[in-house]
Amino acid sequence: MQKECFYYLRLLGLSAVVAVFAGCSSVAKQANTSLQTLYDYQIVDSQSQRYLNLDQAVAKLKDSDVIFIGEFHGHHGSHLLQSQLQQALYGLQPNQILSLEQFDRDTQPVINRYLYGEMGEYTFIKQSRAWKNYTASYRPLVEFAKNHGLEVVAANAPADIVRCVGREGEGYLTKLTSEERALIAQQPFSNNPAYETKFKNFMQKGKRATDLQRLQQSYLAQLLRDNTMAESIYRAKQQAPTHQIIHLNGSFHSNEFLGTVAELKRLDANLKISVISPVMFKDSSAGYEAEDLKLGDLLYLILPLPAEYLDQTERLDAMETLFKEAENKPCK
Numbered sequence: 001m002q003k004e005c006f007y008y009l010r011l012l013g014l015s016a017v018v019a020v021f022a023g024c025s026s027v028a029k030q031a032n033t034s035l036q037t038l039y040d041y042q043i044v045d046s047q048s049q050r051y052l053n054l055d056q057a058v059a060k061l062k063d064s065d066v067i068f069i070g071e072f073h074g075h076h077g078s079h080l081l082q083s084q085l086q087q088a089l090y091g092l093q094p095n096q097i098l099s100l101e102q103f104d105r106d107t108q109p110v111i112n113r114y115l116y117g118e119m120g121e122y123t124f125i126k127q128s129r130a131w132k133n134y135t136a137s138y139r140p141l142v143e144f145a146k147n148h149g150l151e152v153v154a155a156n157a158p159a160d161i162v163r164c165v166g167r168e169g170e171g172y173l174t175k176l177t178s179e180e181r182a183l184i185a186q187q188p189f190s191n192n193p194a195y196e197t198k199f200k201n202f203m204q205k206g207k208r209a210t211d212l213q214r215l216q217q218s219y220l221a222q223l224l225r226d227n228t229m230a231e232s233i234y235r236a237k238q239q240a241p242t243h244q245i246i247h248l249n250g251s252f253h254s255n256e257f258l259g260t261v262a263e264l265k266r267l268d269a270n271l272k273i274s275v276i277s278p279v280m281f282k283d284s285s286a287g288y289e290a291e292d293l294k295l296g297d298l299l300y301l302i303l304p305l306p307a308e309y310l311d312q313t314e315r316l317d318a319m320e321t322l323f324k325e326a327e328n329k330p331c332k
Helices: 002-009 015-020 054-061 076-092 105-115 121-127 139-147 159-168 170-175 193-205 212-239 260-267 290-294 312-327
Strands: 042-045 066-071 096-104 151-156 244-250 273-280 298-302
Touching (some): 066 260, 096 139, 096 212, 193 212
Parallel strands (some): 096 244
16 A cells, blocks of 8 residues: 555645555555455445455446546556456446546646547657556556547646645635636535545644644645546536446545545536445455445455555655655746
């Protein structure tokens, strides 16, 4: 899970720190389970607590308007499940759209050109500012969409705008041009009180965001991402009402039906939304805890990633370096 931690840190203190304290020091445990490799997963129905195979899971999801697949960024099990669900759901509902947290709205023209065969993959990766783990994690999904003529939505708010809101607060939006303002949600800070409580408690538990002003600015940056993704999904659904949308995001954005999910529900209460959430295999007979059942309609159990650092000082030094790098990027 540490790979997710350090992805978030590059965003400086927003959803950035959210992942830093969520299991960054976890070390894989050997357990009596069918999960043997980091590609393995087990799907659990949260309501019945029954284990499902892929076909059974797809049968439960086939009538959903929007399916959120939460992930631990860079986890092989998360990305294999996403790819297999995409293919299996396409077999039942070929009117499908792939929506991604991993691309910012301003890169949509680049994505479209790639899907239309107007540029090669190297150029696409560079111009779209694809994440470093793109080829190992998201390439199979984008290529599936490309090969089947499916739309891919760059759902997220531009990272530079998010970072500067986290640094300067909502007043930063007054500095944006009309073109830049169109790249984020019309209601960028629409709030859900339960989500605000969850976010701030999590940040304060980590003992990094103790300044109340900075904590609020970090939350506004988090909302900017959540609400922009929700609006992107909402617009895609309006333009293609018969299509099923599969949206990928870090699990914090969709766990407990909060974040992006709650905002999308606010935009259209009639949408049938399903949430799939990852859970690191617990050292228990079930492999998960009762609290985990609240995370989504379906859970998928995966093994923890190896610890990137065993030395606490090395881990903190790496985090501090990433924070400083982000701080040095200017805001206009």
